[in-house]
Amino acid sequence: MSNRLFQGVIHQMRDTIDRAIGVIDETSVVIACSELGKIGEVNENITTDMLSSATPFVLNGYTYKPFGSKPRCEYAVFVAGNDDLAQKYAMLLAISLGSIKQYYDEKYDRGNFIKNVILDNILPGDIYLKAKELRFNSEVTRVCFGIKIISKNDISAYDVIQNLFPDKSKDFVININESDIALVKEIKSETDSKDLEKLASSIVDTLSGEFYTHCVIGIGTPVEGIKDLARSYKEAQIALEVGKVFDTEKTIVSYDNLGIARLVYQLPTTLCDMFLKEVFKRGSIESLDQETLFTIQRFFENNLNVSETSRKLFVHRNTLVYRLEKIxxxxxxxxxxxxxxxxxxxxxxxxxxxSSNPIKY
Structure with a gap:
């Protein structure tokens, strides 16, 4: 599509600029030119180093000016001649074509569209109109994963995850900020939460096992229809936040499995403080030491079974009963x-x- 976009601009400018002008891609192939016969030619004398910098250069009687949005320039304009006027033409063309391409990408790029949807940066009434314009399938089942990078090295986690999901017509990997990545995955309607957790586990294992990058993943609920993707992504974020408070050892937290933690997390902190004061009128929860709290945790994990808990703790049954009486x-x-x-x-x-959200008076 960029080739047609550039050729349209070059065609309109050929009468204004009385010189041969055109565009080459990163492989030095002419993809647009005022002289149609040159399209498809390869300039083998242009090296990677020449295109990796945004600095203009002259070669074989043509002035070149690289441009593009990547760290390494994707394209370069060329103008016949090596004089100051040729350089000015090249600079102006590079600015114009770069701006046009950026506008086109922002308007028609599906990834940018999905990013605006999940971040609620697009009006609900415009979502389906935009989806139709992009020929985007709005009615399939999708789910959002929130991936938070905890520790990293020089490897780009974003690039790794993109390589794990190469089908860019169905799956979208979106860079939210330096530590957060969103994955919008198309799934089958019968996919259950265990399948989603296995998929998340494969991402965690790949990043940590092969690239020494540690992350935690929150999983939203599957949704049908593009408008609800924002809700799924918010659920993934809530899962990450709740997991950070209540399940610090877990690397994968699903919104569907938050249980009562989801309810507690959504309560006002002042109400929580009132609840604790009513249940423990003397502030007695503070008097419980770590050993007692550990015993309570094991007692809950074993479904309030005294015999099973004492066996797991390697203590006599009477010792456990004594601790419970003390509590x-x-x-x-x-x-x-x-x-x-x-x-x-x-x-x-x-x-x-x-403890994680102290009350502010």
Missing amino acids: KKLTGLDLREFEDAIVFKVALMVKKYL
Whole structure:
């Protein structure tokens, strides 16, 4: 499409600029020219180093000016002659063609369109009009992954993930900022959460195992229709935030599996503080040491089963019963009772949430 775009501009300028003008690509092939017979010719004398810089250069009676949006220039304009006027023409053409291409990419590039959709930078009424203009399939099932880079080296995680999903007509890898990458993946309607977690796990393993780059991934819920992609991406972000508070050891967090943590995360911190003060009127949760909290955690993991928990902790059953009685004495909650256990479990989550989001008075 760039070839036709450039040729249209060159064709309009050929009467204004009374010299041979044109454009070559990064392989030194003429892709547009005022002299149509030259299109397709290859200038083998132009080296990679010449095109890697934005500095104009003269070769075989032509003045060249590289341009493009990549770190290494994608194209170069050329104008017949090596005088000052040829250089001015080349500079003006490079600026004009570079601006036109940038505008065209922003207007018609699907990746940029998807980025605007998931970041809510496009009006809902314009989404389907734009999708139709781009011939974008709006009705398939897609899901958003939020990928946060924790530690990295010189390898670009964005490039690695792009290589993992090369089908750019179905899957979109979007650079949000220095540490965040979004993946919008087309999936089958019957794909379940386990399949999505396996896919996320393959990304984590590839980045960490081969490139020593560590990341965490949040998974939104699958959606049908492009308009709901923003919701799926927000869910992926929430999954990352909730995981950072409640599941610090997990590298993959799915919004569908957040459970009660999602509810706690959305509560105002002032309300959480009131809840803790009502449940532990004497502030007794602060009096529990790390060993006691570890015992409580294992007791919950073993479904309030005293015998199984004592076996996993390698302590006598009576020792565990004594610890539970001590907790009851300190807090007024008997963890062997289901309702008290629920209250205590929620209280621990609220405490962890408040620790990561301190109340501002």
